[in-house]
Amino acid sequence: MDMSTNNPILVELQRGGALESAHRGAVAVVDADGAVFSALGDIARPVFPRSAVKLLQALPLVASGAADELGLDDAMLALACASHTGEAIHVRTAAAMLTKAGLGPDALECGTHWPGLDAAARALAAAGQLPGALHNNCSGKHAGFLCLACTMHGRDGLAGFARGYVEAGHPVMREVGAALQAATGFDLSTAARGIDGCSIPTFAIPLRHLALAFARAGTGIGLSAGHALAAQRLRGAIARAPFLVGGSGRLDTRVMERLGERVCCKVGAEGVYCAALPELGLGIALKIDDGNNARAAEVALAALIEAVLPLDDADAAFLRGLSDVLLTNWNGREVGRLRASASLRGIAAA
Amino acid sequence: MDMSTNNPILVELQRGGALESAHRGAVAVVDADGAVFSALGDIARPVFPRSAVKLLQALPLVASGAADELGLDDAMLALACASHTGEAIHVRTAAAMLTKAGLGPDALECGTHWPGLDAAARALAAAGQLPGALHNNCSGKHAGFLCLACTMHGRDGLAGFARGYVEAGHPVMREVGAALQAATGFDLSTAARGIDGCSIPTFAIPLRHLALAFARAGTGIGLSAGHALAAQRLRGAIARAPFLVGGSGRLDTRVMERLGERVCCKVGAEGVYCAALPELGLGIALKIDDGNNARAAEVALAALIEAVLPLDDADAAFLRGLSDVLLTNWNGREVGRLRASASLRGIAAA
Numbered sequence: 048m049d050m051s052t053n054n055p056i057l058v059e060l061q062r063g064g065a066l067e068s069a070h071r072g073a074v075a076v077v078d079a080d081g082a083v084f085s086a087l088g089d090i091a092r093p094v095f096p097r098s099a100v101k102l103l104q105a106l107p108l109v110a111s112g113a114a115d116e117l118g119l120d121d122a123m124l125a126l127a128c129a130s131h132t133g134e135a136i137h138v139r140t141a142a143a144m145l146t147k148a149g150l151g152p153d154a155l156e157c158g159t160h161w162p163g164l165d166a167a168a169r170a171l172a173a174a175g176q177l178p179g180a181l182h183n184n185c186s187g188k189h190a191g192f193l194c195l196a197c198t199m200h201g202r203d204g205l206a207g208f209a210r211g212y213v214e215a216g217h218p219v220m221r222e223v224g225a226a227l228q229a230a231t232g233f234d235l236s237t238a239a240r241g242i243d244g245c246s247i248p249t250f251a252i253p254l255r256h257l258a259l260a261f262a263r264a265g266t267g268i269g270l271s272a273g274h275a276l277a278a279q280r281l282r283g284a285i286a287r288a289p290f291l292v293g294g295s296g297r298l299d300t301r302v303m304e305r306l307g308e309r310v311c312c313k314v315g316a317e318g319v320y321c322a323a324l325p326e327l328g329l330g331i332a333l334k335i336d337d338g339n340n341a342r343a344a345e346v347a348l349a350a351l352i353e354a355v356l357p358l359d360d361a362d363a364a365f366l367r368g369l370s371d372v373l374l375t376n377w378n379g380r381e382v383g384r385l386r387a388s389a390s391l392r393g394i395a396a397a
Numbered sequence: 398m399d400m401s402t403n404n405p406i407l408v409e410l411q412r413g414g415a416l417e418s419a420h421r422g423a424v425a426v427v428d429a430d431g432a433v434f435s436a437l438g439d440i441a442r443p444v445f446p447r448s449a450v451k452l453l454q455a456l457p458l459v460a461s462g463a464a465d466e467l468g469l470d471d472a473m474l475a476l477a478c479a480s481h482t483g484e485a486i487h488v489r490t491a492a493a494m495l496t497k498a499g500l501g502p503d504a505l506e507c508g509t510h511w512p513g514l515d516a517a518a519r520a521l522a523a524a525g526q527l528p529g530a531l532h533n534n535c536s537g538k539h540a541g542f543l544c545l546a547c548t549m550h551g552r553d554g555l556a557g558f559a560r561g562y563v564e565a566g567h568p569v570m571r572e573v574g575a576a577l578q579a580a581t582g583f584d585l586s587t588a589a590r591g592i593d594g595c596s597i598p599t600f601a602i603p604l605r606h607l608a609l610a611f612a613r614a615g616t617g618i619g620l621s622a623g624h625a626l627a628a629q630r631l632r633g634a635i636a637r638a639p640f641l642v643g644g645s646g647r648l649d650t651r652v653m654e655r656l657g658e659r660v661c662c663k664v665g666a667e668g669v670y671c672a673a674l675p676e677l678g679l680g681i682a683l684k685i686d687d688g689n690n691a692r693a694a695e696v697a698l699a700a701l702i703e704a705v706l707p708l709d710d711a712d713a714a715f716l717r718g719l720s721d722v723l724l725t726n727w728n729g730r731e732v733g734r735l736r737a738s739a740s741l742r743g744i745a746a747a
Contacts, residue, residue, distance in 0.1 A: 053403045060667070060688060063591025065601055067445055068667050068688030071421075095417050158727025161515065169511075172519035183727060241413025242732045251415055317410070317418050337687035338410060338418030377508025377533060382592045 054088035054336055057391045058343040060374075062383035070343035072318065072335040074394065076355060077258035078328050079268035081232070085355070085394045086255075093251035094334045095241055099315030101128045101188050102281055103230045103260055107222040108191045109277035113198035117147040124284035125291035126187030127194075130314060132294025133162025133182040140291060141181045144190035149202040155180035156213045157189045157245035164295055185245035187291070192219050192247075213246040220247060227252075230260035230270060244316060254332040257321055261330030265311060265323030282311045282323070298345040298369065302352070305365055310352055314340055320348040324356055331355075342385055346370050350387030354394050404438035404686055407741045408693040410724075412733035420693035422668065422685040424744065426705060427608035428678050429618035431582070435705070435744045436605075443601035444684045445591055449665030451478045451538050452631050453580045453610055457572040458541045459627035463548035467497040474634035475641035476537030477544075480664060482644025483512025483521075483532040490641060491531045494540035499552045505530035506563045507539045507595035514645055535595035537641070542569050542597075563596040570597060577602075580610035580620065594666060604682040607671055611680030615661060615673030632661045632673070648695040648719065652702070655715055660702055664690055670698040674706055681705075692735055696720050700737030704744050 058070040073088025083090070105127045108114050114124060122136075123144050131137040145151060161168040161178050171178060180186060192212050193205075196219050200208040212219040228235045231252050239251035262268075265282070267275030285292050286308040293300035299312055312322035318335030331351055335343040349369035358366065371386040408420040423438025433440070455477045458464050464474060472486075473494050481487040495501060511518040511528045521528060530536060542562050543555075546569050550558040562569040578585045581602050589601035612618075615632070617625030635642050636658040643650035649662055662672035668685030681701055685693040699719035708716065721736040 062445055063589050063599070063601070065443070065445075065589035065591065067591070068686065070687050093415070095412055095415075156728070158729075160727050161519075165511065165515075165518070168515065169519055169522035173522045173525065175523065239413050239415040241415065241417070242726065242730055244726045244732070246726060246728050246730055249413070251413070335687075336418065337420050337689060337693070339687060339689065343687070376592065376594045376596060377510050378506070378596050379508075380592055380596055382594070 055390045056388045057087070057333070057335065058346045058385065059388050060383060060385050067383065070335050070337060070339055072333060072343070072347065073254055074331070074333040074347065074351065074391070075254040075258040076329055076331050076351070076394070077255060077262055079259070079262040079266045079330070081255075081259050083255065084329055087390060087394060090254040093239060093253050094319060095249045095251050095317065096257055096319050096321065096332075097243060097249055097315035097317055098130045098185070099313050099319040099321040099332075100227060100257070100260070101130070101313055102264060102278070102285075102311065103227050104188065104223045105191050105281055106226040106230070106274050106277045108195045109280050110273035111195060111198050111222070113195050116198055117194050119144065119147065119194065121284040122288045122291050123187075124281055125288040127191030128281055128285055128313065129187045129292040130184045131187060131291065132164035132167060132297060133178070133184065134164060134167050134294050137187065137291065137294060138181045141186040141190045144187065144194060148190070148194045148197045149205060150193055150209070152179055152181050154193055154206060154209055155183070155186060155189050156211075157183040157185045159183060166295070183245065189245065192223070195219055195222065215240070215248045224248070224250075226274065229274065230263055231256040232259060254334060257332035258330040261321050261323040261332065262328060263330070265325035265330060266328050268328070282308060282325070285311060298348065301369070302349070306362065309356065312348060314344060316340060318344045320344045322348060322352070324352070327355065329355065346372065346385055346387055347391060350391050351394065354392060405740045406738045407437070407683075407685065407697045408735065409738050410733060410735050417733065420685050420687060420689055422683060422693070422697065423604055424681070424683040424697065424701065424741070425604040425608040426679055426681050426701070426744070427605060427612055429609070429612040429616045429680070431605075431609050433605065434679055437740060437744060440604040443589060443603050444669060445599045445601050445667065446607055446669050446671065446682075447593060447599055447665035447667060448480045448535070449663050449669040449671040449682075450577060450607070450610070451480070451663055452614060452628070452635075452661065453577050454538065454573045455541050455631055456576040456580070456624050456627045458545045459630050460623035461545060461548050461572070463545050466548055467544050469494065469497065469544065471634040472638045472641050473537075474631055475638040477541030478631055478635055478663065479537045479642040480534045481537060481641065482514035482517060482647060483528065483534065484514060484517050484644050487537065487641065487644060488531045491536040491540045494537065494544060498540070498544045498547045499555060500543055500559070502529055502531050504543055504556060504559055505533070505536060505539050507533040507535045509533060516645070533595065539595065542573070545569055545572065565590070565598045574598070574600070576624065579624065580613055581606040582609060604684060607682035608680040611671050611673040611682065612678060613680070615675035615680060616678050618678070632658060632675070635661055648698065651719070652699070656712065659706065662698060664694060666690060668694045670694045672698060672702070674702070677705065679705065696722065696735055696737055697741060700741050701744065704742060
């Protein structure tokens with residue numbers, strides 16, 4: 048995972064007409080056969096995808112039949128693929144998933160943090176409450192793992208079976224890892240392995256393979272029949288319940304509320320984004336070198352969709368508002384712009 | 398402000414034994430005559446120093462006699478140089494400064510935001526309150542500008558005179574700009590000018606000149622007698638009231654609580670740090686290319702102090718804890734390290 052090669056600047060922050068800060072990174076746009084449609088920077092270097100692959104990690108939940116057996120609805124399936132903001136609907140839906148599995152919040156092994164949305168954190172504090180594991184942005188994914196554990200084991204004695212489900216050797220995590228390996232076509236047994244913020248393993252995978260996985264998830268090509276159907280089902284659920292996969296102000300929610308099933312995208316920590324563009328048969332994966340996802344990865348993803356997907360004027364203007372953002376200060380004065388670089392803008396033509 | 402030149406990696410994030418993210422940047426360590434003691438990356442490119450130069454911007458407050466005339470104490474002088482976390486003592490001290498000037502919080506033109514410390518924001522929300530301009534991290538600097546306005550105009554009719562004090566053409570801001578130009582030795586009339594988060598002008602200045610200014614502020618060499626005394630007074634005030642210049646958890650506060658007048662450092666937005674090391678006669682200025690100050694600029698500054706300043710074992714261990722940080726996840730599991738790169742570690746020897 049050498050970074051001595053310099054990736055190009057993907058996103059720039061301008062202030063007073065000058066370049067104040069810049070984010071470098073790499074981008075892969077790949078079809079379901081693995082052919083590179085377009086790329087910038089080093090797409091062979093393995094990167095930890097973090098939460099950007101939650102859809103792939105949720106494939107066994109659906110493909111195993113667990114989702115149907117427990118009667119999980121669109122909101123629950125979208126939440127299983129979510130990095131959510133900890134708002135009331137996220138917390139309630141995660142709790143409902145656990146109830147379906149016959150478990151309570153104490154079965155979650157994701158840890159606890161204050162809601163990612165500041166306003167939600169303040170509202171919780173104003174109500175005199177503290178956050179619990181249900182507020183963790185990964186609680187839906189973990190609830191999904193526990194639902195999967197149900198079908199692997201049966202609900203009788205589930206709590207004991209499920210304990211330690213975040214560990215690489217647990218049957219649940221082995222299923223999840225197998226789905227990730229099958230979709231990416233990358234041998235995870237030799238990959239660098241880290242521990243994610245919510246304690247499950249995260250494997251370092253080249254952007255080229257991550258983009259391939261999303262091209263496959265968007266088309267079904269190259270996946271097993273079960274995984275292909277599961278991916279289709281999850282994409283549909285996310286498109287119908289985009290608030291559940293993110294929350295107030297989140298780019299994933301805003302993009303999918305607008306574009307529906309035309310885009311299935313997911314942010315990951317440390318500046319990673321993955322997306323499927325099903326109608327084009329393409330998958331996208333990008334990583335900002337410096338790990339900035341709050342602004343750089345979002346701007347880059349919006350610019351990529353804008354460059355690659357055929358759009359009417361209104362949708363193009365919507366995306367331009369996300370890839371070229373006017374910055375204002377605490378007094379509402381215009382102070383600069385955050386925007387995609389010319390290299391990134393040119394990717395579709397490349 | 399070209400960024401096509403690639404600055405070296407200064408800070409690395411390791412996960413699972415692999416490099417997950419990296420922050421590039423440039424560093425200048427300069428003496429009061431402008432000689433470069435040590436450097437990495439492009440130190441000639443102008444960068445916006447943002448809040449890192451608040452001490453220089455506060456020189457006229459002291460040099461003009463305003464601070465003495467109004468009886469500003471150490472806490473107030475430290476707050477005039479602060480980017481604070483919006484805790485009770487910061488709010489109270491900023492209000493007291495305004496009272497000294499015969500003004501109220503409505504004279505502040507910095508804008509309003511929730512306290513930078515999450516716990517302080519939640520405490521405010523839990524008390525059923527909303528933030529005001531006093532909670533703005535720059536409220537002390539602005540209160541200092543208004544105290545300066547006093548001596549320039551007299552308190553009679555001050556409110557009218559002070560209105561618009563954030564504008565480049567206002568007498569207060571012209572004094573502040575002149576102090577910045579004198580200390581840095583950089584002609585601001587030809588510099589790129591942006592607007593800062595709190596609405597005052599910010600000028601793009603090469604790191605070499607910013608480091609020079611802090612070498613001067615730490616020694617008095619090259620400053621007017623009035624500015625030299627003012628810098629000494631401000632450094633002393635900050636060393637005696639380091640909580641006021643930052644707040645809970647802030648690096649500036651932690652470093653100066655430990656090292657006192659041996660280091661006078663200040664973070665700025667978009668990954669800038671400036672510091673004076675008076676006993677060595679050196680000034681430091683650094684900028685992280687991608688603008689990350691929450692982790693990268695802090696780690697880099699700590700590593701630089703560690704590399705340059707003679708330290709006993711306890712102080713060295715303290716700084717190592719800030720320049721090589723163990724990362725844990727929501728479950729308290731060790732997931733990685735955030736640390737200074739080998740190039741940055743080697744700077745003292747370079």
